[in-house]
Amino acid sequence: MNNGIIKFFSNGLPVGAVGVITRPRNPKGWKNSHFRENVILNHRTLRGYQMAIEQTLSIIKPDATRRNLTGKINQRFEDAGLRIVAQKRIQLTPAQAEGFYAVHSERAFFGDLCTFMTSGPVVVQVLEGESAITKNREIMGATNPAQADEGTIRKDFAEDIEANSVHGSDSPETAAEEISYFFSKLEIVG
Numbered sequence: 001m002n003n004g005i006i007k008f009f010s011n012g013l014p015v016g017a018v019g020v021i022t023r024p025r026n027p028k029g030w031k032n033s034h035f036r037e038n039v040i041l042n043h044r045t046l047r048g049y050q051m052a053i054e055q056t057l058s059i060i061k062p063d064a065t066r067r068n069l070t071g072k073i074n075q076r077f078e079d080a081g082l083r084i085v086a087q088k089r090i091q092l093t094p095a096q097a098e099g100f101y102a103v104h105s106e107r108a109f110f111g112d113l114c115t116f117m118t119s120g121p122v123v124v125q126v127l128e129g130e131s132a133i134t135k136n137r138e139i140m141g142a143t144n145p146a147q148a149d150e151g152t153i154r155k156d157f158a159e160d161i162e163a164n165s166v167h168g169s170d171s172p173e174t175a176a177e178e179i180s181y182f183f184s185k186l187e188i189v190g
């Protein structure tokens with residue numbers, strides 16, 4: 001049984017499991033009020049660490065807006081516990097689509113992809129929640145709807161590998177870049 005000594009890495013993250021904070025003690029002889037405050041702070045740090053709340057960029061693509069599927073797709077996100085903390089419907093210019101998909105500029109499908117992404121309005125949005133980046137990729141399904149799992153957005157709504165209804169960031173780094181491509185901090189309200 002651990003007596004409640006909680007060790008923290010220098011970056012503030014806890015060492016060891018949550019179960020160690022069962023019986024806090026006051027090794028430094030601090031005044032009770034100071035000690036209580038410190039324990040509460042440590043609990044908060046632990047909770048934040050476990051939850052890993054993330055934000056990710058989502059785009060509802062032109063094939064989906066054309067078929068009036070925005071609401072049905074948003075329902076999937078909300079049912080899975082993701083919150084839509086920013087959202088706007090826009091018409092991408094060719095330059096905006098090319099800039100967004102610059103990472104794919106050498107791929108054979110790049111020209112067609114940019115033409116598709118500018119063929120109608122898109123809904124760009126920021127989704128927030130626990131492990132939002134990977135959770136959204138799971139809700140979306142595989143790039144090619146023929147390979148997407150049952151119950152995913154792409155399985156149920158995508159037309160083909162290009163017109164696949166949704167985009168979702170694939171890592172924390174791309175999520176940060178892609179969110180700032182479309183949104184200022186003031187437009188994201190959690």
Ligand code: ADP
Pocket residue numbers: 104109113142143161162163164166167168170
């Ligand atoms: P994802 O959107 O699943 O992250 P990628 O980043 O690999 O997939 O590709 C970006 C987008 O480019 C896809 O969502 C799809 O619209 C399009 N795309 C990918 N592969 C192809 C392909 N082989 N042919 C046509 N379009 C493609």
Ligand code: MG
Pocket residue numbers: 168170
């Ligand atoms: Mg991708």
